[in-house]
Amino acid sequence: xxxxxxxxxxxxxxxxxxxxxxxxxxxxxxxxxxxxxxxxxxxxxxxxxxxxxxxxxxxxxxxxxxxxxxxxxxxxxxxxxxxxxxxxxxxxxxxxxxxxxxxxxxxxxxxxxxxxxxxxxxxxxxxxxxxxxxxxxxxxxxxxxxxxxxxxxxxxxxxxxxxxxxxxxxxxxxxxxxxxxxxxxxxxxxxxxxxxxxxxxxxxxxxxxxxxxxxxxxxxxxxxxxxxxxxxxxxxxxxxxxxxxxxxxxxxxxxxxxxxxxxxxxxxxxxxxxxxxxxxxxxxxxxxxxxxxxxxxxxxxxxxxxxxxxxxxxxxxxxxxxxxxxxxxxxxxxxxxxxxxxxxxxxxxxxxxxxxxxxxxxxxxxxxxxxxxxxxxxxxxxxxxxxx
Amino acid sequence: xxxxxxxxxxxxxxxxxxxxxxxxxxxxxxxxxxxxxxxxxxxxxxxxxxxxxxxxxxxxxxxxxxxxxxxxxxxxxxxxxxxxxxxxxxxxxxxxxxxxxxxxxxxxxxxxxxxxxxxxxxxxxxxxxxxxxxxxxxxxxxxxxxxxxxxxxxxxxxxxxxxxxxxxxxxxxxxxxxxxxxxxxxxxxxxxxxxxxxxxxxxxxxxxxxxxxxxxxxxxxxxxxxxxxxxxxxxxxxxxxxxxxxxxxxxxxxxxxxxxxxxxxxxxxxxxxxxxxxxxxxxxxxxxxxxxxxxxxxxxxxxxxxxxxxxxxxxxxxxxxxxxxxxxxxxxxxxxxxxxxxxxxxxxxxxxxxxxxxxxxxxxxxxxxxxxxxxxxxxxxxxxxxxxxxxxxxxxxxxxxxxxxxxxxxxxxxxxxxxxxxxxxxxxxxxxxxxxxxxxxxxxxxxxxxxxxxxxxxxxxxxxxxxxxxxxxxxxxxxxxxxxxxxxxxxxxxxxxxxxxxxxxxxxxxxxx
Numbered sequence: 016x017x018x019x020x021x022x023x024x025x026x027x028x029x030x031x032x033x034x035x036x037x038x039x040x041x042x043x044x045x046x047x048x049x050x051x052x053x054x055x056x057x058x059x060x061x062x063x064x065x066x067x068x069x070x071x072x073x074x075x076x077x078x079x080x081x082x083x084x085x086x087x088x089x090x091x092x093x094x095x096x097x098x099x100x101x102x103x104x105x106x107x108x109x110x111x112x113x114x115x116x117x118x119x120x121x122x123x124x125x126x127x128x129x130x131x132x133x134x135x136x137x138x139x140x141x142x143x144x145x146x147x148x149x150x151x152x153x154x155x156x157x158x159x160x161x162x163x164x165x166x167x168x169x170x171x172x173x174x175x176x177x178x179x180x181x182x183x184x185x186x187x188x189x190x191x192x193x194x195x196x197x198x199x200x201x202x203x204x205x206x207x208x209x210x211x212x213x214x215x216x217x218x219x220x221x222x223x224x225x226x227x228x229x230x231x232x233x234x235x236x237x238x239x240x241x242x243x244x245x246x247x248x249x250x251x252x253x254x255x256x257x258x259x260x261x262x263x264x265x266x267x268x269x270x271x272x273x274x275x276x277x278x279x280x281x282x283x284x285x286x287x288x289x290x291x292x293x294x295x296x297x298x299x300x301x302x303x304x305x306x307x308x309x310x311x312x313x314x315x316x317x318x319x320x321x322x323x324x325x326x327x328x329x330x331x332x333x334x335x336x337x338x339x340x341x342x343x344x345x346x347x348x349x350x351x352x353x354x355x356x357x358x359x360x361x362x363x364x365x366x367x368x369x370x371x372x373x374x375x376x377x378x379x380x381x382x383x384x385x386x387x388x389x390x391x392x393x394x395x396x397x398x399x400x401x402x403x
Numbered sequence: 404x405x406x407x408x409x410x411x412x413x414x415x416x417x418x419x420x421x422x423x424x425x426x427x428x429x430x431x432x433x434x435x436x437x438x439x440x441x442x443x444x445x446x447x448x449x450x451x452x453x454x455x456x457x458x459x460x461x462x463x464x465x466x467x468x469x470x471x472x473x474x475x476x477x478x479x480x481x482x483x484x485x486x487x488x489x490x491x492x493x494x495x496x497x498x499x500x501x502x503x504x505x506x507x508x509x510x511x512x513x514x515x516x517x518x519x520x521x522x523x524x525x526x527x528x529x530x531x532x533x534x535x536x537x538x539x540x541x542x543x544x545x546x547x548x549x550x551x552x553x554x555x556x557x558x559x560x561x562x563x564x565x566x567x568x569x570x571x572x573x574x575x576x577x578x579x580x581x582x583x584x585x586x587x588x589x590x591x592x593x594x595x596x597x598x599x600x601x602x603x604x605x606x607x608x609x610x611x612x613x614x615x616x617x618x619x620x621x622x623x624x625x626x627x628x629x630x631x632x633x634x635x636x637x638x639x640x641x642x643x644x645x646x647x648x649x650x651x652x653x654x655x656x657x658x659x660x661x662x663x664x665x666x667x668x669x670x671x672x673x674x675x676x677x678x679x680x681x682x683x684x685x686x687x688x689x690x691x692x693x694x695x696x697x698x699x700x701x702x703x704x705x706x707x708x709x710x711x712x713x714x715x716x717x718x719x720x721x722x723x724x725x726x727x728x729x730x731x732x733x734x735x736x737x738x739x740x741x742x743x744x745x746x747x748x749x750x751x752x753x754x755x756x757x758x759x760x761x762x763x764x765x766x767x768x769x770x771x772x773x774x775x776x777x778x779x780x781x782x783x784x785x786x787x788x789x790x791x792x793x794x795x796x797x798x799x800x801x802x803x804x805x806x807x808x809x810x811x812x813x814x815x816x817x818x819x820x821x822x823x824x825x826x827x828x829x830x831x832x833x834x835x836x837x838x839x840x841x842x843x844x845x846x847x848x849x850x851x852x853x854x855x856x857x858x859x860x861x862x863x864x865x866x867x868x869x870x871x872x873x874x875x876x877x878x879x880x881x882x883x884x885x886x887x888x889x890x891x892x893x894x895x896x897x898x899x900x901x902x903x904x905x906x907x908x909x910x911x912x913x914x915x916x
Contacts, residue, residue, distance in 0.1 A: 234785040236777050243774050246765035253722065253752060253760050254775040254828060255743035313765035 052358055053306050053322035056351070057329060064333035071336055078215060082283065084328035085217035086111075086276045088321050090295055091302035092228050093272030095320045096265040098303050099232075099245045101312025102158060102165035104266060106172035107273040107299060110150050111292035113180045114143045114277030119189025119287035122203065136194070136202045144274045150176055151270020155263030169266075173296070180289035188288040192281060207282030217279040221321075224272060229317040241265065246313030301348070302327055305355040307362070326351065415442030415622075417479075418606050419464065419495070419575055424473030426459050433459040435630040436473070441575060446597060446607040448617045448638075450646050451627035452819075452847030457610050460627070461577050464608070465497035466490030494574030498564050498581060506553035511535045513552055514567045538566045541599070543592050556709075558589045565593070569600075576600065577608040582616060586707050594620050612847060613874065614646055626650055650848060657852050657880035660701060660899045661859040667698030668733070670867035671719070671750070671836045676728030678711070678718045678891075688714040690891035691728065696836065696867045701858065703882035704871040706910055711891035712871040713755055716838045720752035721745045732836060746775060751829035755840035755871075761825035762813050769795035769809025771824050776831040794831060802827035803853055819850025826854065830861065837861075839870040843877055855881045875903040 048055060065072040090107050097104040121139045124131040134142070150172060157168040194201035206216050214222075232238035244251040244258045252258045273292075281287040306323030308315025327348060334344045419441040426434040434456045441447050441464075451457045462468040464475065466484030474481050477493060484490040487497070504513050511532050520527045520534075535548035544562050552560055561581060568576055582590045597607055597620055611617040618624070624641055626634040626649035634649035671694075678689035689711040696702050704712045717723045719730055721742040730737045732750050740748065754760035762771055772795050773780075780790035795809040802823045806816055813821060822842065829837055839858070843851040858868050859881045872878060878885045885897040887909040895909035 230785070234788075236781055236786060239770065239774070239777055239786070242766060242770075243763045246763035247759075249760045250754075250763050251774070252742060253720070253754055255746040255832070256774070257741070257743055309765075313763065 049358060049362055050307075052355075053319055053326055056305075056326050057322055060326060060329050060333060064329075064337065067337045068333075071333060076336070078213075078218070080329055080332045081325075082215040082217045083332060084324050085215070085221040086280050086283075087295065087298050087302060087328060088221045088324035089224050089272050089276040089279070090299040091306075091320050091324045092224055092317060093269035094296070094299040095303045095306070095308060095315055095317065096228070096241065097165070097269045098300070098308050098310060099241050099312060099315050100262055100265045101245045101248070102262070102265070103169065103300065103310075104151075104154060104269045105166065105169040105296050106150060106154060106176055107269060108292040108295035108297075109173045109176035109180070110147050110270050110273035111277035111280065111295055112289055113150070113176050114147050114274035115281030115287035115291050116180045116183055116189070116289050117143045117146050118203070118278055118281060119192060120183060122192055122194060123189065133195075139203070140278060143278055144271055147270040147272075147274020147277070148267050149270070151267040151273075152263065154270065155266030158266065159259040159262035177289070177293075184289045186289065188286050189281075190286045192285050192287060204282055204285055206279050207285065217283065220275065220279060224275070225317050225321055228268075232317065237261065237264070242313055298327060299324075301352045301355075304352065304359065307359060309359065323355070415445045417441065418443045418477070420476040420479075421460065421464065421470075422474045422476060424460070424463060424470045424475070426456075426463060426468065427471045433630055434463075434470075437627070437630070437632055439464075439625060439632065441606045441608055442623065443606055444601045444604045445622040446601060446609055446620055447623040447625060448609040448611070448621035449625050449627060450614070450617070450650055452650055452849050455627040455650075455847075456630040457627055458579070461497060461579060461608065461610065464490075465495055465577055467497075491571060491573070494572070495577070496568040496571060496573035496575070497577040498568050498579060500580040502560055502564055504552045504560055504563060507551065509549050509551055510539075510546055510555075510563055510566075511548035513563060514538070514548075514570055516567075518571070534570065535566075538570045541569065542566055542596050558585045561585060562589065562593070565596070569596075573605065575606045575608070577610075579610045580612065581609070582611060582613055586709070590616065614643055614848075615876070618643060618646065647848065657848075657877060658855045658859055660881050660883045661863045664699060664863060666700045667865055669695050670698045670700075670733060671696040671869070672729075672731040672734075673715075673719065674729045674731065676715070676718065676730060677726045678714045678723055679726045681723075687726070688891050689718065689725075692888075692892060694886065694893070696869055698835065698865045698867050699862050700884065701862050701868040701870075701882050703878045703885045704869060704888055705873075705875065705878050705885055705906055706871075706888035706894075707873070709890075710888040710910070712888055713840050714891075715888075716752055716840050716869070716871065717754075720750065720838060722752070746832050746834070749833070749835035751775070751832055751834040751837050753826050753829050753837065753839040753842055755844065757818075757822055757825050762821060764814055766813060767809060768799070768804065768806050768811050768813050768816065768824060771813050772798050772809065772828050772831065775828050776833075779832075798827040798831050802830065802857055817850075819846035819853075822846050822850065823854065823857075826857070834866065836867040836869070839868070841872060842870055843872060843874070851877070875906050878906055879903065 061072065070076055090111065094104055094107060118139050121134050121142060124133045126132075154165075154169050154172055157163045158165045192203045194203055206220075209216050211219055232241065240251065240256045240258075240261045243254070244256055244261050248258050277292065280291060284291075302323035303315065303320050304310065304323065305326050306315065306319030306321070308319065330351060331344050331348060334347060339347075417440045421437060421439040423436045423438060424434055425432070425436055437456070437460060439449075439460060449457050449460065459468070463470050466487045466489050469483065475483070482493070484493070484495075505516065508516070511528070514535050515531045520530050522530070532548045539546050539548070542562055542565065544559065544566075546555065546559060546563075552563060555563065562585075565578070565581065581593060585593060601607060609617055609621060618638060618641070621638045624634070624636050624638055624646060625632060626646065628650060634645075636645070673692060673694040675691045675693060676689060677687045677691055680686040680688045688709075692711075692715060694702075704715070706712050714723060718725050721737070721740060721744075732745075732748055735748070737745055737748065737750070758764075763774065766774075769791070773791050776794065777786070777791075780787045780794065782790070792809065798804075799806060799809065804816070804820050804823045804827065806820060813824065816824065826839070826842065837858075842854055842858075846854070858866075858870070862868050862881075870882075879899070879901070883899055885899070885901060885906060886893055887895045887897070887906055889910055895906075897906060897909075
């Protein structure tokens with residue numbers, strides 16, 4: 016009765032066969048390591064670099080690295096929403112840069128008729144975020160209403176948005192974002208430089224975004240709709256889930272978060288370059304994937320994504336600190352991403368196969384010794400016996 | 404008939420035998436010492452409910468899994484298959500219930516997938532096409548080898564799957580629910596093929612929930628219950644009640660129409676509705692159809708594949724647009740309402756294909772169960788976890804889902820229990836009208852009876868039920884009224900006191916002897 020009647024295809028079976036041998040006996044340890052892989056990777060990174068450099072594990076360095084991470088992490092949380100939906104948003108890097116450009120443009124004053132208007136800071140922030148959300152809306156409408164493949168729609172927006180940013184600035188950078196007390200538009204650097212409760216504002220924003228999105232995913236109808244439509248859009252639609260509305264919203268949120276990240280980045284740099292955030296979308300995707308989300312949709316969470324962003328950020332900053340060349344940094348980052356995807360595929364092809372005999376794994380553990388380093392050896396021998 | 408004569412002649416040499424096979428998954432014993440033999444040139448049918456161990460046994464015989472203990476004898480020699488390729492090389496092929504074809508490739512490429520015929524200049528497509536044509540001719544199917552599989556009907560796709568197994572020259576062919584998607588004509592074709600194959604000495608293992616059909620084709624019947632063989636017989640000695648008794652261990656029927664109450668108002672009214680064909684322009688799959696269902700009434704829609712049952716239900720549920728006519732629920736025109744709005748209005752659809760349209764495989768039993776009614780337990784901005792948990796617990800109990808709890812993954816349930824989750828999900832929206840497209844497909848007879856009992860119970864409370872089926876026997880269970888569809892129109896209507904013959908004649912189905 017507990018055995019599933021689902022008939023797997025032959026190929027998944029061939030691999031499914033070995034899985035219990037790999038994980039059933041070293042199950043507790045193996046599964047723990049697999050599920051918490053982003054966390055353990057982060058611990059390992061911190062330990063290794065702390066040994067290699069005395070400057071790594073200091074409060075000030077951790078905070079500096081965290082504010083680097085914050086920009087990627089906020090992007091990645093938006094990306095997570097899109098990926099949970101089974102889509103992808105390649106335009107976030109451009110949106111991030113464009114958001115800074117909009118802010119810079121408004122800070123320089125907007126000439127209307129004969130007068131130049133200097134909008135106050137909150138107006139700048141709201142308009143920049145609104146522009147990010149609007150770019151997301153275009154993505155969402157293209158994908159949901161006009162059924163353009165997400166990859167293509169957002170790739171197009173990547174170019175369009177970047178191009179518009181370059182046009183607006185003529186390729187130049189806005190350097191004066193400090194504002195003028197006389198004009199009442201100061202405070203832009205607050206985002207990038209100030210601290211509250213000892214934490215950089217960017218990190219706080221990241222924490223808030225993380226908590227809000229976490230609540231959104233786990234405690235609201237929208238979150239459930241998102242998981243359902245990402246897992247099986249047809250079934251979700253037939254269950255009354257407004258799948259198109261959900262889809263549009265995730266792109267809007269992704270654009271919004273990209274704009275917030277853009278404001279933080281330009282504030283930290285006190286300059287807004289139209290080329291800022293180039294290829295950041297790829298880092299964001301990598302963070303989501305390292306965090307255990309499935310690119311096919313329906314699986315993933317905020318905690319994993321944040322850990323993924325920290326893994327990437329702490330790794331590349333660590334390599335800088337110990338003086339590894341930037342070429343090697345690229346290689347390491349790539350290797351981590353590939354490893355993460357590899358482990359994802361182990362986890363997700365393993366799960367449905369095992370779900371049939373889900374209980375079996377638990378029950379088989381008492382007969383074997385507690386998972387030690389050599390527990391894998393007898394475990395591997397079992398299937399050989401049954402086969403021979 | 405002819406099979407009976409054949410079985411009377413000889414039992415046939417045993418080609419493959421399972422001796423005292425045990426398979427355990429952790430603490431669960433799926434097979435508890437099963438003995439099973441396959442005879443040369445004969446059909447052996449394995450009967451049993453979902454979870455009885457049929458699939459596990461077939462997986463062991465076809466090399467997908469290895470037995471925990473016990474022996475497999477091939478031509479009297481003990482063997483251990485390392486995998487399906489190994490088993491296939493020794494002449495054992497399995498056709499799975501779920502199709503494993505590449506829909507984007509042609510019939511030819513699918514049949515030779517993974518074992519392409521190569522010549523000096525790469526793949527010898529001409530030879531592949533010729534052999535494909537030959538094997539399709541053998542099946543009596545006139546399909547161009549270059550047709551894309553995606554363009555074929557589901558029934559034809561299944562035949563391609565069978566053709567693929569035949570083309571590897573299988574000596575033992577295991578068919579798991581081969582007819583579940585086939586029309587009556589296609590089933591006849593398949594049965595002719597099976598006769599041809601057995602005449603050539605190929606042994607067939609047949610698994611089907613379609614008991615009557617299986618009885619017609621089989622030479623031997625083996626019944627599994629709860630991991631043990633409960634009965635073995637040659638088909639000449641047995642009949643349907645015998646099989647059912649051996650499967651469930653008691654007398655069984657699928658229920659009768661609930662009585663003792665008056666139907667209420669007309670709940671659903673379909674007036675002159677046409678649904679255009681998605682592929683052929685200008686043709687209607689549902690053609691100016693009228694149907695009324697009252698509160699508390701159970702209506703069975705019967706028809707062959709292509710009769711328009713699914714299209715009608717999907718149009719009523721709001722998934723497909725209608726080209727003319729009106730659909731009223733409690734007198735309110737549903738035109739322009741989305742699926743979600745129709746669910747809110749009290750009209751729910753349980754789709755035909757539960758894997759594709761019914762369930763979200765990445766979510767738990769509970770979350771699948773609550774998906775359609777999730778709007779009803781929002782507290783302020785957030786979901787109320789307790790209200791959801793209560794609903795899930797109630798639903799699991801009321802539709803009798805056998806599960807470890809709402810937190811179990813949906814994939815861990817058997818087919819019948821998954822189907823109950825899909826039905827429970829819709830019932831949780833508290834509908835007035837429920838449409839069920841083939842609610843009994845691919846689930847065992849015990850689960851079928853439970854599903855029907857559940858629907859009868861709800862109908863008594865005023866729910867209007869419309870269900871479709873392609874098994875005549877299921878029309879004559881709980882339905883008050885049987886509507887036979889043919890080519891998008893109503894061919895006939897019957898009361899609950901009609902006969903199978905009358906229904907099948909009205910549907911235009913050739914009555915299989």
